[in-house]
């Protein structure tokens with residue numbers, strides 16, 4: 001491809017004409033455009049093939065830096081080559097290990113081309129991706145086969161027997177119910193756990209069609225479709241829930257996972273179905289959720305009364321009695337703290353029961369962020385919160401809840417960077433999305449914790465004792481952002497600070513003033 005052959009017309013929201021977009025969308029290669037002028041060089045456009053190759057959705061792509069494609073595989077020499085080419089403003093083609101949303105590795109033949117403006121400054125990058133995993137696999141396989149073909153023949157019989165024994169012993173040891181199916185869903189094998197869970201015999205199961213078992217409990221249209229998909233596409237069935245009144249064992253909740261299995265030569269195109277009885281676990285979770293909901297409601301009632309009494313006390317207190325006024329003020333502050341903790345717990349139980357109300361109103365997004373920063377700054381004088389950029393957007397969303405998200409990210413940034421005073425907030429708009437980034441220079445988060453911190457009640461182990469918290473702030477933030485059709489994520493390295501970012505679509509009302 002010739003260097004810098006891409007001409008980009010710069011209009012307000014769309015870089016290219018609809019015709020070109022249509023052409024890009026018809027391409028079998030994944031194509032993305034990033035905006036080098038925005039913080040962290042975010043993706044502002046991708047075509048349909050890019051979603052297909054990576055498995056990510058638009059919401060998970062737009063606004064992100066491309067590095068998510070490498071997941072945790074960051075030590076590849078190709079990354080350095082890309083960095084150098086980008087710095088030099090040159091185009092480059094590399095073959096790099098990338099990962100799909102489901103974690104599957106794919107080899108990406110990646111062509112990156114910078115776009116420069118009249119002054120020679122790089123404004124955008126265009127990335128063209130082709131999944132060359134197949135070619136790579138074939139190359140690797142050929143090389144291996146050339147060297148080891150004789151050895152393989154010798155080892156084959158032995159390894160086959162071992163693998164079969166190995167698989168059988170795994171199947172028998174596992175506590176979940178396991179079923180091996182042929183491509184027509186006929187049951188070839190079940191393990192002891194399956195017979196025990198469903199109180200059935202092998203005779204009632206083996207050689208029968210899966211969908212005919214029991215009182216046809218597995219004969220569910222969507223499950224059929226998912227299972228039919230496994231062999232041609234290799235897509236597993238993950239955590240499919242079946243609630244059913246089963247023969248012999250009654251009403252139960254079962255969690256199903258299914259994968260294609262293949263043992264060299266012998267087993268080909270078989271499906272391994274794992275069935276886990278999660279009835280009890282679900283009941284305990286439900287009891288916990290019910291407790292949370294009842295407890296937070298019950299706590300709220302007396303607290304509301306106490307707040308009222310304190311307000312009353314303030315009126316009756318002797319204006320000369322400084323000591324008494326101070327004590328009442330301090331009580332009031334603590335009650336407010338307690339009130340917001342209970343409000344957070346209530347939010348969690350509302351989210352769990354699907355009752356978190358999101359009201360869409362038009363509001364000035366930049367003003368909301370500014371006001372939120374001001375109020376957080378007021379009670380945190382030791383940190384300096386700096387605001388960069390603006391969106392200029394009148395946003396259609398829930399102002400109170402979005403302000404809660406920004407306040408939460410700011411309080412976390414402050415809490416988890418006790419000795420580093422600077423917190424930066426970046427605002428940006430691209431196309432039909434706005435993006436907020438909250439950056440601190442504090443503790444940072446390691447890779448395995450990064451995946452879990454948005455879960456309910458998750459707190460990073462070694463900070464639990466030092467910093468107070470309930471582990472629900474980020475969970476609530478994520479739910480609020482998801483309900484606005486956006487996405488929230490963190491970029492962080494242990495010891496090197498964290499940047500929490502979220503994007504949301506602007507939806508209807510539009511733009512207030514242009515940059």
Ligand code: ADP
Nearest residue numbers: 412413416453459460469470471472473474498
């Ligand atoms: P909480 O702060 O109450 O524990 P959150 O849900 O807000 O709950 O955060 C979950 C966890 O994520 C925290 O316990 C902390 O370990 C980690 N975390 C959140 N924000 C940051 C940050 N800015 N820097 C480092 N760690 C963070």
